[in-house]
Amino acid sequence: MGARKHTANRVVLLGPPGSGKGTQGVALAQHLGVPYVSTGELLRAQSGHDTELGRAVAARINGGDLVPDEMLLDAVREPLAAAFEAGGYVLDGFPRTVSQAQYADRIGAPERVVYLAVPDDVARQRVAGRSAASRADDADPDAVEHRLQAFHSETEPLLDFYDDRGVLARVDAAQPPALVRAAILDALAAEGRP
Numbered sequence: 001m002g003a004r005k006h007t008a009n010r011v012v013l014l015g016p017p018g019s020g021k022g023t024q025g026v027a028l029a030q031h032l033g034v035p036y037v038s039t040g041e042l043l044r045a046q047s048g049h050d051t052e053l054g055r056a057v058a059a060r061i062n063g064g065d066l067v068p069d070e071m072l073l074d075a076v077r078e079p080l081a082a083a084f085e086a087g088g089y090v091l092d093g094f095p096r097t098v099s100q101a102q103y104a105d106r107i108g109a110p111e112r113v114v115y116l117a118v119p120d121d122v123a124r125q126r127v128a129g130r131s132a133a134s135r136a137d138d139a140d141p142d143a144v145e146h147r148l149q150a151f152h153s154e155t156e157p158l159l160d161f162y163d164d165r166g167v168l169a170r171v172d173a174a175q176p177p178a179l180v181r182a183a184i185l186d187a188l189a190a191e192g193r194p
């Protein structure tokens with residue numbers, strides 16, 4: 001009899017716009033029975049408020065720029081803290097920078113970080129395909145390019161950050177959703193270094 005495998009339940013999903021973080025994240029959180037937290041959703045809710053913070057957040061999101069850390073934490077500190085305290089979580093869109101990853105380490109480091117890898121052209125096509133749905137930042141090609149650039153410059157460094165500690169799993173997210181889901185579950189059940 002082999003040792004029983006531990007399925008990680010503090011999970012971060014990393015990936016460019018259109019990589020499927022939302023679709024996969026909601027299903028995964030349900031499967032694991034842990035909270036799903038999307039900083040993008042929380043920020044979009046905040047951006048609908050007619051307050052100084054709401055207007056500043058809206059300007060960043062609609063332009064496809066990252067929301068600065070201080071503003072981000074004002075908007076998401078409490079729901080994030082609640083997810084970390086719940087003992088398990090699926091995070092979509094956080095951390096997105098090395099400094100955010102250091103913040104996450106202080107309140108409860110992820111056991112697994114799943115990188116949903118898709119080429120830029122697939123990301124562009126998917127975002128364009130859903131843009132009729134509602135989001136201003138999906139409908140504006142300049143904002144989409146900014147988001148892709150922000151992913152490459154600000155978020156990609158997290159791949160080495162987490163790979164160095166043995167918690168990174170790379171999944172081919174250009175596959176159909178059911179195969180991506182299966183690959184994520186495999187990655188969570190695999191032995192990790194920590």
Ligand code: ADP
Nearest residue numbers: 017018039040041060061065066067093094096
């Ligand atoms: P996507 O991954 O498709 O770009 P999200 O809903 O995750 O969509 O994010 C939408 C926008 O919200 C981002 O372009 C950025 O402006 C803002 N945002 C979300 N999460 C963060 C974060 N952790 N730090 C800074 N900005 C964020």
